[in-house]
Amino acid sequence: MPAMRGSQLLGPDVLKALESDPSALDPEVLEELHAEDLxxxxxxxxEAEEGRVLDALPLELAADVVARLPxxxxxxxxxxxxxxxxxxxxxxxAADDRADLIxxxxxxxxxxxLSAIEAHEPEVAEDVRALAAYEDDSAGGLMTTEFxxxxxxxxxxxxxxxxxxxxxxxxxxxxxxxxxVAYERLVGVVSLRDLILGAPAQRVSELMSExxxxxxxxxxxxxxxxxxxxxxxSVIPVADAQGRLLGIVTIDDVVDVLEEEATEDVQKMxxxxxxxxxxxxxxxxxxxxSRLTWLVVLFVGELLTASVMHRYEADVAAVMDLVIFxxxxxxxxxxxGSQSSSLIIRALALGEMAPRDWPRVLYRELGMGLxxxxxxxxxxxxxxxxGVAGADPLAMGLTVACSVVAVVxxxxxxxxxxxxxxxxxxxxxxVSSTPFVASLVDVLxxxxxxxxxxxxxxxxx
Amino acid sequence: MPAMRGSQLLGPDVLKALESDPSALDPEVLEELHAEDLxxxxxxxxEAEEGRVLDALPLELAADVVARLPxxxxxxxxxxxxxxxxxxxxxxxAADDRADLIxxxxxxxxxxxLSAIEAHEPEVAEDVRALAAYEDDSAGGLMTTEFxxxxxxxxxxxxxxxxxxxxxxxxxxxxxxxxxVAYERLVGVVSLRDLILGAPAQRVSELMSExxxxxxxxxxxxxxxxxxxxxxxSVIPVADAQGRLLGIVTIDDVVDVLEEEATEDVQKMxxxxxxxxxxxxxxxxxxxxSRLTWLVVLFVGELLTASVMHRYEADVAAVMDLVIFxxxxxxxxxxxGSQSSSLIIRALALGEMAPRDWPRVLYRELGMGLxxxxxxxxxxxxxxxxGVAGADPLAMGLTVACSVVAVVxxxxxxxxxxxxxxxxxxxxxxVSSTPFVASLVDVLxxxxxxxxxxxxxxxxx
Numbered sequence: 001m002p003a004m005r006g007s008q009l010l011g012p013d014v015l016k017a018l019e020s021d022p023s024a025l026d027p028e029v030l031e032e033l034h035a036e037d038l039x040x041x042x043x044x045x046x047e048a049e050e051g052r053v054l055d056a057l058p059l060e061l062a063a064d065v066v067a068r069l070p071x072x073x074x075x076x077x078x079x080x081x082x083x084x085x086x087x088x089x090x091x092x093x094a095a096d097d098r099a100d101l102i103x104x105x106x107x108x109x110x111x112x113x114l115s116a117i118e119a120h121e122p123e124v125a126e127d128v129r130a131l132a133a134y135e136d137d138s139a140g141g142l143m144t145t146e147f148x149x150x151x152x153x154x155x156x157x158x159x160x161x162x163x164x165x166x167x168x169x170x171x172x173x174x175x176x177x178x179x180x181v182a183y184e185r186l187v188g189v190v191s192l193r194d195l196i197l198g199a200p201a202q203r204v205s206e207l208m209s210e211x212x213x214x215x216x217x218x219x220x221x222x223x224x225x226x227x228x229x230x231x232x233x234s235v236i237p238v239a240d241a242q243g244r245l246l247g248i249v250t251i252d253d254v255v256d257v258l259e260e261e262a263t264e265d266v267q268k269m270x271x272x273x274x275x276x277x278x279x280x281x282x283x284x285x286x287x288x289x290s291r292l293t294w295l296v297v298l299f300v301g302e303l304l305t306a307s308v309m310h311r312y313e314a315d316v317a318a319v320m321d322l323v324i325f326x327x328x329x330x331x332x333x334x335x336x337g338s339q340s341s342s343l344i345i346r347a348l349a350l351g352e353m354a355p356r357d358w359p360r361v362l363y364r365e366l367g368m369g370l371x372x373x374x375x376x377x378x379x380x381x382x383x384x385x386x387g388v389a390g391a392d393p394l395a396m397g398l399t400v401a402c403s404v405v406a407v408v409x410x411x412x413x414x415x416x417x418x419x420x421x422x423x424x425x426x427x428x429x430x431v432s433s434t435p436f437v438a439s440l441v442d443v444l445x446x447x448x449x450x451x452x453x454x455x456x457x458x459x460x461x
Numbered sequence: 462m463p464a465m466r467g468s469q470l471l472g473p474d475v476l477k478a479l480e481s482d483p484s485a486l487d488p489e490v491l492e493e494l495h496a497e498d499l500x501x502x503x504x505x506x507x508e509a510e511e512g513r514v515l516d517a518l519p520l521e522l523a524a525d526v527v528a529r530l531p532x533x534x535x536x537x538x539x540x541x542x543x544x545x546x547x548x549x550x551x552x553x554x555a556a557d558d559r560a561d562l563i564x565x566x567x568x569x570x571x572x573x574x575l576s577a578i579e580a581h582e583p584e585v586a587e588d589v590r591a592l593a594a595y596e597d598d599s600a601g602g603l604m605t606t607e608f609x610x611x612x613x614x615x616x617x618x619x620x621x622x623x624x625x626x627x628x629x630x631x632x633x634x635x636x637x638x639x640x641x642v643a644y645e646r647l648v649g650v651v652s653l654r655d656l657i658l659g660a661p662a663q664r665v666s667e668l669m670s671e672x673x674x675x676x677x678x679x680x681x682x683x684x685x686x687x688x689x690x691x692x693x694x695s696v697i698p699v700a701d702a703q704g705r706l707l708g709i710v711t712i713d714d715v716v717d718v719l720e721e722e723a724t725e726d727v728q729k730m731x732x733x734x735x736x737x738x739x740x741x742x743x744x745x746x747x748x749x750x751s752r753l754t755w756l757v758v759l760f761v762g763e764l765l766t767a768s769v770m771h772r773y774e775a776d777v778a779a780v781m782d783l784v785i786f787x788x789x790x791x792x793x794x795x796x797x798g799s800q801s802s803s804l805i806i807r808a809l810a811l812g813e814m815a816p817r818d819w820p821r822v823l824y825r826e827l828g829m830g831l832x833x834x835x836x837x838x839x840x841x842x843x844x845x846x847x848g849v850a851g852a853d854p855l856a857m858g859l860t861v862a863c864s865v866v867a868v869v870x871x872x873x874x875x876x877x878x879x880x881x882x883x884x885x886x887x888x889x890x891x892v893s894s895t896p897f898v899a900s901l902v903d904v905l906x907x908x909x910x911x912x913x914x915x916x917x918x919x920x921x922x
Contacts, residue, residue, distance in 0.1 A: 032671075032672055033672075034672065034674070034692055036691055036692055036693075160657070163657070164657055164658060167654070167657075167658055168658055173654075175654050175657075176637050176653070176654075192637070192653065192657075193628070193634075193636050193637075196621070196624070196625055196628075196636075196653075197625060197628055197629055210493075211493055211494075211495065213495070228716070229713075229716045229717065229720065230497055231495055231497055232497075232713035232716075234695050234712060234713075251695060251712050251716070252690075252693035252695075254716075255689070255690045255693075255712070255715070255716065255719065256690065258716065258719050258720065258723070259690060259719065259811060262719070262723035262726075262727075262807075263807050263811065265723075265727070266723075266726070266727065266730070266803050266806070266807045267803060267804070267807070269727070269730075269803070270799045270800045270802070270803030270804070270895065271796060271799065271800060272800050272803070272804075278808065278811070278813040279804055279805070279808040279813055279814060280813070280814070280818075280821070284825070284828065284829070287829060288829070288832055288833065291797075291800050291829070291833060292833055292836060294796075294800075295793075295796055295797060295800075295833055295836075295837060295869075296836065296837065296840070298792070298793075298796050299789075299793055299796075299837050299840055299841070300840065302788065302789050302792045302793065303789060303840075303844055305788035305789055305792070306785045306786055306788075306789050306844060306845075306848065307848075309784055309785040309786075309787070309788065310785050310848070313781055313782075313784065313785065316777075316781070316784055317781060320774055320777070320778055321774075323770055323774065323777055323784050323787075324767045324770040324771050324774065325767055325770075326770070326784075326787055326788065327763065327766035327767075327770065327787065327788070327791055327903050327907065328760075328763050328764060328766055328767050330788055331759070331763045331766070331896075331899065331900060331903060332756075332759075332760055332763065334795075334896065334899065335732060335755075335756055335759050335760075335896040335900075336752075336756060338731045338732065338895060338896050339731045339732060339733050339752050339755075339756075341731070342727050342728060342730070342731030342733070343728065343731070343733075343740055344740070345727070346723075346724050346727045346728070347739065347740040350720065350724070350739070352739040352740055352741070353740060353741070357741075360741070364745070367745065368745070368748060368749070368752070371749055372749065372752060372753055372756055375753060375756075375757065376756060376757065376760050379757070379760055379761065379764075380760070383764055383767060387767065387768075387771070408756075434731065434799060434895045434896075435792075435795065435796040435799050435895075438792065438795065438899070439792060439796075442788050442792060446788065
């Protein structure tokens, strides 16, 4: 076995050897690899090789590898292998992964695959159809239907035996949290730790915790992640309004959700339609679409600045030096607004804040804008006072200083209140992106600047 | 027991009752609450009440509550209670939480607390000192020293007995992954599931997996999170270069890390020094500091635009209409740059990309910039052609169109290559924030615009 370094499994070394000579597929070696490393390797293979690698693996590992392929790639694989040769692989997959993959298949392949599965294990096909009913990004869409449930009247020793038997019969992965069900309702949860450490004769009803954090199948995946993070859960049960246990969501899926949601938020905040795959896996045209829509919207919005500038052209002609500070003024509002909107969007995503908190936010951001703006105004005043060509230095300095205070404050207010308003309307606050806030503040900032200039220069003249 | 709704534990109802009458502290009721809910409740209490609630709780739960308080608040609590009354609480805490809290205490309180602990359990004090040696954001800083280890020669039945005995004696929480150690070196991992489902006489050496993903104590917490997410691990062992097992990191700590790192990235990308606490918990002055530094840097950088504008003032005086499109041109570069930088920063954070990928990124973003810029240029041309006052419409339209293509491409290139370069220098790429990229592109964009204008208007005149 090659030596392991840092966090690396032995994957990279073996994979490198395989790449140089893919014919040297030794099942013994492949089995030692982690399914995630294998999946990455298989995803890079040409189509012809892909089948040979999968066939060389034990069925269970092959199923795990297919489950970890990018979904598009897995769909292509099912299309190439056909429904008959794919059914055994699908039967070995975890219920949630299986449902996700089948849900992505085009018709009529999907029905063919389901029929092939039905021929072997009818209840699995039924399970797939049931899971398909839930939204992808809901608790129901994340959950698996493979979990352990026992009755409250068992003793700890009996319960351990039941766990052993059920886990073997139904090939259940997740056996550390065992749900206690009475009259078809979830009444408690007991950990395998408590069963093992408890006295063998103690009843499950005494060992279990009745206070079970749970989610509903229609709950958003973000709520699932927040609840599990809050209560440090590695598994959370999904139950319907009647308290019937439908499935469980495991922490590994939630970790993926957290990464995915953070990525989505970052992309939305940069004025993009979020992309599903990673940077290099996303096609050029798909990227264009994801980026172009918002760029055009922002560009058209920013056309307003041209109209504002046009309107004040005479002022600029009168005091040419005014033009010098246009980019400086509007960018200072964009920058403070971008800080505020990022803070608020993230606080909303983490559930630290709600739209009803707007008065506190308004109060704080108003103070922040005035304070930050005043500091920047000092720098701006100095630059304008010292560095103009023809205009009255004092009037120019005052115009820049007053505008900076006003525009920075405008930025903090628009940046903070906009996400709250958008969330209040039931939309995702992350769309009130940095560029969106900046564009709005650009337009408003120009008005402020030229209004201030008119006032001060009228006094100075 | 009040009915549970959605993901809510019964916390909120009981807490509301407690708030209206905090004297009605029923230990039976308090015990049913989750430590996280209690911690939030305690954090809001006045100092006098806080002690009463903690004293009403069983010691183990009280310790868990203190571990979940905001760190600053927990430090104040230790200061108020003194080292003698805090030591028993600290002894009940998980090793990692205990070390984190003690590490934050001011001297001489820290030494007093450590002495008090030493008087009860000398090896715990030693453990705290050992953990204190690691950086907070390293694997060593996250790990706990409470884990199970057994020898490879045990049978499954003997191993289960050993787990039971060790977990009881040492009060170990995390018993589902058991590490196999021979000659003081980590040689494998076996899950409690495999021990329970395996044949009782089978040896641990046969059941264990030798291919153990692990991290080194000095590894960054982001690498720990990435490794656990990649291999779907709920626990990861921390081992030194000699393969000696030092501790374990559990997934709940990593979920916190993921949220924390995503928040930090978002804040850095908005040109802020990340704040530690939530929005409302952060004081006004602390916020000012976190926001002002970058605002001043950006403002001073943006002063360059004033110099560029000053330099081209004569051009503007000659063709007044040029001034109209200044904000439009520079903002289009900022927007495309912000998309690119967010994409690249996130891809780097998820480990999807490395600085050495720069040629692929350059190639792709160049194409993207030209394509996106051309689309926007059409809109820009139309607006400029139709809406100018005195200048030649065709020359103005061409100037805007060419500038938009160039500036948008400049934006995608600066936005994508800057984070790669910063990562290459060993710094955090998230500091190449949207406003930072936008400011740089503003300055460069003005040069481009006026250069294009000089060229085209010279031809047109």
